[in-house]
Amino acid sequence: MNTDLTVGKPWKALLFYILPLFGSAVFQQLYTLADTVIAGKFAQPTALTAIGASNSIVNILMAIALGANAGCAVLASRFFGSKNNAKIKSTVSTALIAFASLSAALMIAGVLSCRAVLTAMQTPAEALDDSVTYLNIYYYGLPFLILYNLGTGIFSALGDSRTPFLFLVFSSVSNIVLDYLMVRPWGVAGVARATFIAQGAACVLTLIFVLRRVTRLHTEESDQTRVFSGTLLKMLVLLAIPVALQNSFVSVGNLIIQVKINELANAQGIGITNGFTAGFKLLVFSTTCFCTCANGLTNFVSQNFGAHKFRRIRRGFYAALIISTLLTAVFAFSTFFFAEPLVRLFMPEGEADALALSSGAQFIRIAAFFFFAVNVKVVADGTVRGCNGNVGFMVSTFTDLILRVAFVFILTPLLGFAGVGWAWAVGWSLGTCVALGFYLTIPCLRKKNMSLYDEEGNLLALPASAADPGSDGISEKTEHLG
Secondary structure (H helix, E strand, O other): OOOOOOOOOHHHHHHHHHHHHHHHHHHHHHHHHHHHHHHHHHOOOOHHHHHHHHHHHHHHHHHHHHHHHHHHHHHHHHHHHOOOHHHHHHHHHHHHHHHHHHHHHHHHHHHHHHHHHHHHOOOOHHHHHHHHHHHHHHHHOHHHHHHHHHHHHHHHHOOOOHHHHHHHHHHHHHHHHHHHHHHHHHOHHHHHHHHHHHHHHHHHHHHHHHHHHHHOOOOOOOOOOOOOOHHHHHHHHHHHHHHHHHHHHHHHHHHHHHHHHHHHHHHHOOHHHHHHHHHHHHHHHHHHHHOHHHHHHHHHHHHHHHOOOHHHHHHHHHHHHHHHHHHHHHHHHHHHHOHHHHHHOOOOOOOOOHHHHHHHHHHHHHHHHOHHHHHHHHHHHHHHHHOOOHHHHHHHHHHHHHHHHHHHHHHHHHHOOHHHHHHHHHHHHHHHHHHHHHHHOOHHHOHHHHOOEOOOOOEOOOOHHHOOOOOOHHHHHHHOOO
């Protein structure tokens, strides 16, 4: 169902739009948490370390899958909007062939280099074999991951978010059940196999339904449908690369940090890696959930930007900030005051490693205090993106990440493992300053530009000095407000 966010009270429109997004985010994150919790509880003692060591590589693979999703969704939706069904069919078949080939190549390269890469990352020796086993099984399932995300992107382009959500529910529930059944006999390999089976089933179902949906699109006999188009492939790649690069850059940064964590673990004990894995999972769960407000705000801002309702954008920013701050407070206080019990969820029954417990609790406690800073950052970023400011968003994101990575190496020699948490705090805080700087310089939200339009987005009369006599000065004035 389409939602018009340019009408009604901004806080109410945002609240009802954000709540489903928040629910989906919570569900998805609970699913990813379940993998780690079940492995930590019931697999061998090195299971948590094995998953933690592999996660940074898994996230890079996920970035490629998200790039495939975004590229295909944008291109297919353009043709869907222009009613060009023949081009939709060509886009889908071209994307399937191209990304299936890419995923096969990445799978082979990953399996061949798996042990060498994990060794280079200084993965603790006692967890290396489990890490290789876990990551290799994940590589074998990579075609399922990429093609599943490609399928959900096609559904989104066709205006259907319900079907992929149902497949997500199916995949998530079956994965959790299989995790529990397979972890005891096979340990960390069982967790990886459970993901392989669940992801594979969801992928097959998604592709069956996508192909049925696409083949039913009506085309005229005169329409030319090509199974593979080099032109469309070029467009797909150009659309997919920015998303893949942005997510990959973040993942590579986390991979570099993981190397430093492994160094600390080799010097002080494997509990460092276990604790960081648990704490980082809690951090990702919390930030992903309250950051859904910013994702919803971006769409709110985009619609109102197109409608020239600039005053409404400003009110939406403050409404979203209040809503997201309330959500942030829940996660910040929960993780701060219940750090030990939450980290203990990831530890083996009855034998929690004291170093792992203290490390995980220390990391999440330091980070939790700065959740409020990152909340302001993502809300400001969301507004900038909605106002066509992708450059500002990328600069803000990369500033945060680069500083975070740099301060991990600066602070850990001085503070030990606590330096990892403070590196996150410094990166978030300075990244927030950069994000607010871009927000405050958004052209359409400057007072003189907002005054050009009324509440309904209608252009008001400009002073004579604002327009060049004999030219369409008003058009020039309003064209560059983004």
